[in-house]
Amino acid sequence: MPAPIRLRELIRTIRTARTQAEEREMIQKECAAIRSSFREEDNTYRCRNVAKLLYMHMLGYPAHFGQLECLKLIASQKFTDKRIGYLGAMLLLDERQDVHLLMTNCIKNDLNHSTQYVQGLALCTLGCMGSSEMCRDLAGEVEKLLKTSNSYLRKKAALCAVHVIRKVPELMEMFLPATKNLLSEKNHGVLHTSVVLLTEMCERSPDMLAHFRKNEKLVPQLVRILKNLIMSGYSPEHDVSGISDPFLQVRILRLLRILGRSDDDSSEAMNDILAQVATNTETSKNVGNAILYETVLTIMDIKSESGLRVLAINILGRFLLNNDKNIRYVALTSLLKTVQTDHNAVQRHRSTIVDCLKDLDVSIKRRAMELSFALVNGNNIRGMMKELLYFLDSCDPEFKADCASGVFLAAEKYAPSKRWHIDTIMRVLTTAGSYVRDDSVPNLIQLITNSVEMHAYTVQRLYKALLDDISQQPLVQVASWCIGEYGDLLVSGQCEEEEPIQVTEDEVLDVLEGLLVSNLSTPVTRGYSLTAIMKLSTRFTSVNRIKKVVSIYGSSIDVELQQRAVEYNALFKKYDHMRPALLERMPIMEKSASNGPTEIVQTNGETEPSVEPKHPPPVTQPANQANDLLDLLGGNDVVPVIQTTMPTKPASAGGELLDLLGDLSLSGGPAPAPAPSVPTSQPPFLLDGLSSQPLFNDIAAAAIPPMTAYNKNGLKIDFTFERANPNPNIAVITIHASNSTEADMTDFVFQAAVPKTFQLQLLSPSSNVVPALNQGTVTQVIRVLNPQKQQLRMRIKLTYTLKGSPVQDLAEVNNFPPQSWQ
Amino acid sequence: MQFMLLFSRQGKLRLQKWYVPLCDKEKKKITRELVQTVLARKPKMCSFLEWRDLKIVYKRYASLYFCCAIEDQDNELITLEIIHRYVELLDKYFGSVCELDIIFNFEKAYFILDEFLLGGEAQETSKKNVLKAIEQADLLQEVTQECQTPPFTMKMNI
Numbered sequence: 010m011p012a013p014i015r016l017r018e019l020i021r022t023i024r025t026a027r028t029q030a031e032e033r034e035m036i037q038k039e040c041a042a043i044r045s046s047f048r049e050e051d052n053t054y055r056c057r058n059v060a061k062l063l064y065m066h067m068l069g070y071p072a073h074f075g076q077l078e079c080l081k082l083i084a085s086q087k088f089t090d091k092r093i094g095y096l097g098a099m100l101l102l103d104e105r106q107d108v109h110l111l112m113t114n115c116i117k118n119d120l121n122h123s124t125q126y127v128q129g130l131a132l133c134t135l136g137c138m139g140s141s142e143m144c145r146d147l148a149g150e151v152e153k154l155l156k157t158s159n160s161y162l163r164k165k166a167a168l169c170a171v172h173v174i175r176k177v178p179e180l181m182e183m184f185l186p187a188t189k190n191l192l193s194e195k196n197h198g199v200l201h202t203s204v205v206l207l208t209e210m211c212e213r214s215p216d217m218l219a220h221f222r223k224n225e226k227l228v229p230q231l232v233r234i235l236k237n238l239i240m241s242g243y244s245p246e247h248d249v250s251g252i253s254d255p256f257l258q259v260r261i262l263r264l265l266r267i268l269g270r271s272d273d274d275s276s277e278a279m280n281d282i283l284a285q286v287a288t289n290t291e292t293s294k295n296v297g298n299a300i301l302y303e304t305v306l307t308i309m310d311i312k313s314e315s316g317l318r319v320l321a322i323n324i325l326g327r328f329l330l331n332n333d334k335n336i337r338y339v340a341l342t343s344l345l346k347t348v349q350t351d352h353n354a355v356q357r358h359r360s361t362i363v364d365c366l367k368d369l370d371v372s373i374k375r376r377a378m379e380l381s382f383a384l385v386n387g388n389n390i391r392g393m394m395k396e397l398l399y400f401l402d403s404c405d406p407e408f409k410a411d412c413a414s415g416v417f418l419a420a421e422k423y424a425p426s427k428r429w430h431i432d433t434i435m436r437v438l439t440t441a442g443s444y445v446r447d448d449s450v451p452n453l454i455q456l457i458t459n460s461v462e463m464h465a466y467t468v469q470r471l472y473k474a475l476l477d478d479i480s481q482q483p484l485v486q487v488a489s490w491c492i493g494e495y496g497d498l499l500v501s502g503q504c505e506e507e508e509p510i511q512v513t514e515d516e517v518l519d520v521l522e523g524l525l526v527s528n529l530s531t532p533v534t535r536g537y538s539l540t541a542i543m544k545l546s547t548r549f550t551s552v553n554r555i556k557k558v559v560s561i562y563g564s565s566i567d568v569e570l571q572q573r574a575v576e577y578n579a580l581f582k583k584y585d586h587m588r589p590a591l592l593e594r595m596p597i598m599e600k601s602a603s604n605g606p607t608e609i610v611q612t613n614g615e616t617e618p619s620v621e622p623k624h625p626p627p628v629t630q631p632a633n634q635a636n637d638l639l640d641l642l643g644g645n646d647v648v649p650v651i652q653t654t655m656p657t658k659p660a661s662a663g664g665e666l667l668d669l670l671g672d673l674s675l676s677g678g679p680a681p682a683p684a685p686s687v688p689t690s691q692p693p694f695l696l697d698g699l700s701s702q703p704l705f706n707d708i709a710a711a712a713i714p715p716m717t718a719y720n721k722n723g724l725k726i727d728f729t730f731e732r733a734n735p736n737p738n739i740a741v742i743t744i745h746a747s748n749s750t751e752a753d754m755t756d757f758v759f760q761a762a763v764p765k766t767f768q769l770q771l772l773s774p775s776s777n778v779v780p781a782l783n784q785g786t787v788t789q790v791i792r793v794l795n796p797q798k799q800q801l802r803m804r805i806k807l808t809y810t811l812k813g814s815p816v817q818d819l820a821e822v823n824n825f826p827p828q829s830w831q
Numbered sequence: 832m833q834f835m836l837l838f839s840r841q842g843k844l845r846l847q848k849w850y851v852p853l854c855d856k857e858k859k860k861i862t863r864e865l866v867q868t869v870l871a872r873k874p875k876m877c878s879f880l881e882w883r884d885l886k887i888v889y890k891r892y893a894s895l896y897f898c899c900a901i902e903d904q905d906n907e908l909i910t911l912e913i914i915h916r917y918v919e920l921l922d923k924y925f926g927s928v929c930e931l932d933i934i935f936n937f938e939k940a941y942f943i944l945d946e947f948l949l950g951g952e953a954q955e956t957s958k959k960n961v962l963k964a965i966e967q968a969d970l971l972q973e974v975t976q977e978c979q980t981p982p983f984t985m986k987m988n989i
Contacts, residue, residue: 017935024934060938067844067937069859088975092968096941104852126968129946136950137850161964168949198955205952246957249912256956259909299908306906334877339907370876 013046014039016060023068036070047078055082056093063093063100076101076108083115088127091119095130104140113143120150125161128154132162136169144173148180155187160196167191167202171209181210181217192230197247197254200234204260211267218267228268228278235261235282239289250294262286262303269311276312283308287320298328298336302343309347322347322354329361334370341365341376348383359384363393366400371407374400378408382415390423394433402440409444413437417449427460428506431467439474442481450486455598457491466506468495473510475520480529486537489524492517493541494595497548514549518542522558532567539570543577547592556581713828719805719820723750724779726759726805728822730829738796740829746787748779754809754816759789762804768794779809801830832910832951833885833900834861835944837933840894842866845933846940850951869898879907890914894930917947920961942968 014022019039026032043058051058059078066072079101082094102109112134119131132154135147151173154166174181184206191203207227211218221227238253247254265283269276286304291297301324308321325347328340344362348355362384365377378400385393394416401412416437424430434453437445457467471488479485492499496517502509524530524538539562546555559581562574580588713730720726724746731741748754757777763769774789795801803822808815837846844862853861868882869889880887882900888910889898897914901907920943921928925936933940946961946968948954955961 016938020935064937067847069844088968089972092942092972093938096938096945100847103854105854124971126964126971129964129968133945133949137945138852140852164954165949168952168954171952172950197957198960201956202949202952202954246959254956255912256909256953259906263904263906295908296912299906299912302908303906334875335879335908335911338877338879369873372877372880 013042013054013058013061016057016064019061020064023064032068036065036068040065040070044074047074052085055085056087056090059097060093063097066100072101076106080108080111080115083112083119088124091127091130095134099134099137103138104143109138109140110142113146116143117147117150120147120154125159128162129165132165132169136165136172139169139172139176141176144176144180148173148177148183152183152187155184160194160199163194164196164198164202167199167206171202171206174209174213178213181214184210185217185220189225192227192234197257201254201257201260204231204257204264208260208264208267211264222268222272222275228265228275231261231265231268232279232282235265235286239285250296251291252296252300255296255300258286258300259303262300262307266307266310269307269313271312273312279307279311280313280317283313284317284320287317287324292327295333295335298331298333298339302328302339305343309343309351318351319354322351322358326358326361329358329365334368334373337365337368338370338373338376341373341380345376345380345383348380352384355380356384359389359393363396366396371405374404375408378404378412378415382419385419385423387423387425390419390425391429394419398433398436398440401437406444409441410446413441413445414449417452421456427463428466431457431460431463431470435470435474438481438484438487439478442478442484445481445483447483450483453483453487454490457487458494458595459597461597463506464491464495465498465504465509467491468499469504469507469510472499472512472517472520475524479524479527482531482534485524485530485534489521489534489537489541492521493537493544496541496545500549514545514551515554518545518549518551518554518558521545525558525562532569535567535570536573539573539577543573543580544592546581547589714826716824716826718744718803718822718824719807719818721818721820722816723748724754724807724809725749726807728825730826738794738798740793740795740801742791742793742829744789744791746779746789747783747785748781749783750811751781752812753781754779754811756815757787757809758807759787760806760808761791762806763793764799764802766795766797766799767801770794795830798830801825832905832913832948833902835900835948836862836865836896836898837940838862838866838896838898839930840870840896842870845895845930846937846944848941848944848948865898865900866896869896878911888914892918895933913948913953916953916958917944919958920947923958923962924965 023032023035026035039061043062046054046058055078059075059082062072062075062078066075075097079094079097082090083098085091085094098109098112102112116131116135119127120135122128122131132151135143135151139147151166151169154162155170157163157166170184170187174184188203188207188210191206192200194200194203207221211221235258238258241253243251244253247257249255252258262283265275265279269279283304286300287308290300290304292301305321305324308317313321322344325340325343328336329344331337331340341362344355344358359381362377362380365373366381368374368377378397381393381397385397397412397416397419401409401416404412416433420430420433424433434456438453457463460467468491471484471491474484475488475492496514498504499517500512500514502511504510521538521542525535525542530538539559542555542558546552549555556578559574559577562570563578565571565574580591715727715729718726718728725748727745727747729743729745731743744759746757746759755778757774757779759771759774761769761771770792772790772792774787776787779785779787793801802825804819805822806817806819808817810816833849833851835846835848836844838844844866847858847862849858865882865887868880869887872880872889878888878890880889884903885900886903886905886907887898887900888907889896890911891897897918899910899914901910918928921933921940924939924943925932943961943965946955946964955964
C-alpha cells in the first residue's frame with residue numbers, strides 16, 4: 010500500500026477544489042484512506058494521518074474516529090507522535106467524552122518524563138482541558154512540579170494548578186505550601202504565572218486572602234517587584250515599547266487590587282507605588298495605557314486616599330481625549346463604574362463625555378449615553394437635554410427606546426419648568442415617537458393633566474404634530490387623548506405660550522376621524538380617538554356629526570371599537586342627561602408618593618365618576634384604564650352619581666346663592682351650550698335601584714367638630730367632617746339624619762347647593778327612610794371642593810313623607826366650623 | 832481568556848483554541864456567530880465589543896482576524912498586547928508570516944501558541960524564551976525522527 014500523502018500535500022490539494030462539492034469529495038476520499046490505515050494499526054504513519062484529520066476537522070468535517078488514535082499517539086515514545094497526539098487530544102477530545110479519561114495514565118507518565126518538553130506537553134494539555142476527575146488524579150504531580158527548580162516547568166505547573174483549582178476548588182489548600190517562595194524567583198515567566206496563581210487563590214477564598222495579606226506579607230513583595238520593573242533600566246528581553254514586562258506589571262496591579270480591597274493597611278502600603286505608576290508611565294503607546302488602565306481600576310477599587318482617586322479620574326479624563334478609540338471606550342466603561350461613587354469628579358469631564366455621543370462607534374455611543382444620563386442633575390439639565398435630544402434625533406434605532414426612557418426620567422426629576430417639560434416630551438414624541446415604551450403614554454397623560462395652565466399650549470402643539478405625522482402611535486394616542494379633553498381650548502384659540510392657531514371644530518373632527526380610518530393606526534389608537542371624538546360632544550357644538558361617527562362604528566369589526574361605539578350611542582339616546590357629567594374634564598390625577606411612573610391610576614371620563622381618583626387608598630385600576638368601558642347597564646355596585654355643580658350658571662338675581670328649584674341642573678363643565686335644567690323631582694332616578702352601601706371608608710379625621718345643620722319638626726340633621734387626604738381643598742361632610750317623631754319619614758331626599766366658587770358632589774344616601782324614634786340614621790356623603798378657601802355656606806332642601814303627607818323645607822346652613830373650610 | 836479564533840476575511844477558520852469545555856456543536860455555533868459579528872464591523876470601530884456575557888477583543892493583521900474572548904475582569908488593552916505578541920512570535924518563527932504560512936503549518940501555529948499561553952493565561956513574557964523553547968522542541972522532533980528512521984526508508988516528515 011502506498012504511503013499516505015503528506016499533510017502539506019493534502020492541504021494543497023484541497024485548496025485547489027473549486028466548489029464545496031469538490032472539496033467534500035476529496036475529503037471523503039482521504040478520510041476513507043485514513044480510516045483503513047487506522048484499521049491496519051499502522052504506527053509509522055499514524056502521526057501523519059491524525060495531522061491530516063485535524064486539518065479536515067478545522068474545515069468543519071467530522072473527525073471523531075480519530076480520537077482513539079490520538080491516545081495511541083500520546084502513548085507512543087516518539088516526540089513527534091506525542092506532539093501531534095496531545096494537539097489532537099486538545100482539539101478533538103473534551104471532558105464530555107469518556108474516552109478522555111484514558112489519557113490520565115499517559116499524562117501521569119509524561120509528567121514524570123525525563124525530557125522537559127514532554128513534561129511541558131503534558132502540563133499544557135492538563136492545564137487546558139483537564140476534567141475534574143483528571144485534575145483530582147494528577148493534582149499531586151502538578152504540586153510536585155510546582156516546587157521544581159526548573160523554571161520552564163515551574164511556570165507551566167503554576168498555570169496548571171490554576172486550572173486544577175478552577176475545576177476542583179477543594180484542592181486549593183494543597184498548593185499553598187508550594188507558593189511560599191514563588192515570588193522570589195527571578196524568572197519572569199515564573200513570576201507572571203505565580204501572580205496569576207496567587208490571584209486565583211485570593212479571589213476564591215477569603216481565608217487565603219487574609220493569609221496572604223497578614224502572614225505572607227504579599228503586598229510589600231509585590232510592591233518591591235513592581236518598583237524594580239519600573240526603576241530598572243532597559244531590559245531587552247522583556248521590553249515592549251520602552252516599558253519593562255507590561256504583562257507582569259498588569260498582573261501585579263490586579264493582584265494588588267484584590268489585596269487592597271476593603272483593607273486600609275494594604276491600601277496604604279501600595280499608595281506610593283500606584284501614584285508612581287500613574288504618573289510615570291509612558292502614554293504614547295497602547296502598552297502604557299494598558300498599565301494605566303489597570304492602575305486606575307486598582308485605585309478606584311481599594312481604599313485609596315482622595316488625592317489618588319482624583320488622579321485616577323483625571324487619567325480617565327485624559328483617556329477620553331485620546332485619539333485611539335479603544336482608549337476612549339475603556340475610559341467610558343471605567344467612568345460608568347465610578348460615576349456613583351465619585352460623582353463630582355466625573356462631572357468635571359461632562360463635556361468630553363457628551364462629545365462622545367457623536368462618536369462613530371456604537372459601543373462608545375452607548376456608554377456615552379449611559380454616562381450622560383448618570384450625570385444629569387438640576388444644574389445642567391437644560392444643556393444636557395439639548396445634547397441628548399440631538400442624540401435621540403440622530404442615533405440608531407437600537408438606542409432610541411433607552412434614550413427616550415432616559416429623557417423622560419431625567420425630565421421628570423429635574424424639569425426646570427412645566428413648559429420646558431412639555432416641550433421636551435413633545436420633542437421626544439415627534440422624533441422618536443414609535444420607540445417610546447408603551448407605559449409612557451399613561452405617564453405623559455397624567456403629567457399633561459396635572460399641568461393645568463399648559464393645557465391650551467399642549468393641545469395646540471399636539472394638534473400641530475398630528476397634522477404632520479400620524480404614524481407614531483404613542484404620539485397619536487397622547488394627542489388624541491388631549492384633543493378629546495381640551496378640544497374646546499383648541500378651537501377657542503386661547504393659547505398664552507405661543508401664537509394661537511385658528512382651527513375649527515370640523516377640522517379637529519376631521520383629524521380625529523382620519524385617525525380612525527388610517528391604516529397606520531393600531532386598534533388601541535383607534536380606541537383613543539373614538540373616545541376623544543365622544544368627549545368632544547360635550548365640548549363642541551357639532552354634536553350631530555359626532556353622533557354619526559359614533560353610530561357608524563357601532564358595526565365595526567373590531568370588537569373593542571364596536572362596544573365603545575354602541576355604548577356611546579346609548580349615551581346619546583337613553584342616557585343623554587348623564588353624558589355631560591360623564592364626559593366632564595378629568596380631575597387632576599394624584600400620584601401616590603411611593604408609586605413610580607408606571608403605576609398611575611388611570612381613570613378617564615368613561616369610568617364611574619364616583620370612583621374618585623383622589624380617594625385614598627389609591628384605586629389600583631389597570632394601567633390601560635383608557636380601554637375600560639363604562640358599564641351603564643349594571644354589573645358594578647358603584648352607582649353613578651349626579652353631581653350638583655353650578656359654578657358656570659349665570660347668577661340669578663339675588664346674588665351668589667342660587668335658587669335650588671330653578672337652577673339645579675346636571676350640566677357639568679364649561680360647556681357653552683345651555684344645559685337643560687332638570688327639575689328637581691328626580692327622586693326616582695336618584696334613588697332607584699341604588700345600592701345603599703356607603704362609598705367611602707372613613708378617611709382619617711382631621712378632628713373638625715361636628716355640627717347640627719338643621720333641627721326642625723323632629724328631623725335633625727348633623728354634619729360630621731373629614732378632610733380628604735391628600736387634597737386639603739376638599740371637605741368631606743357626612744350628614745346624619747335622625748327622626749325623633751313617632752312615625753318613619755319615608756321618601757327622604759336631601760339636596761344641597763353651594764355658592765359659585767365651590768364645587769359640590771353629593772353621593773347616594775344610605776336609605777330613603779329615616780326610622781322613627783331615633784332608631785337609626787340616614788347618612789349621605791357630601792364632598793365640597795373649596796379651592797379659594799372661602800367661608801363655607803350651604804342651602805339645603807329636605808323633602809320627605811310623614812304619616813302620608815309630604816313635607817318640604819328649605820334652610821341655610823351658615824354655622825360651619827372654621828376648620829371645615831380653612 | 833475563554834477562547835481564541837483566527838479567521839480570514841472570508842470567514843474561514845484558520846485556528847481555534849478553546850480554554851472552556853464546550854461540545855462541538857456549541858463551538859461551531861459560537862464560531863459562526865462571532866465571525867459574522869466581527870466581519871460586519873467597520874474599520875473605524877474600536878477593537879472591543881460586548882457579545883453575550885463576554886468581552887471580545889479583536890484585531891486584524893493583513894488578511895487574518897485575531898479574536899479573543901475575555902472575561903469581565905480582564906484588561907482589554909493588555910489583551911491587545913497579547914494578540915500582538917503572538918503575531919510577533921509567528922512572525923519571528925516563520926520569517927514575515929502571512930496567512931498561507933498559518934494554513935500550511937497550522938500545527939506549528941498551535942505549538943507556538945501553546946508555548947506562549949497555557950489555560951488562557953500567558954506563561955512566558957519573554958519573546959526570546961518562547962522562541963527558544965520552540966526551537967528546542969523542533970530539534971527534539973527531528974533528532975528522534977533521525978534516530979528512529981531506518982536508514983533505507985524515506986525521511987519521515989509529516
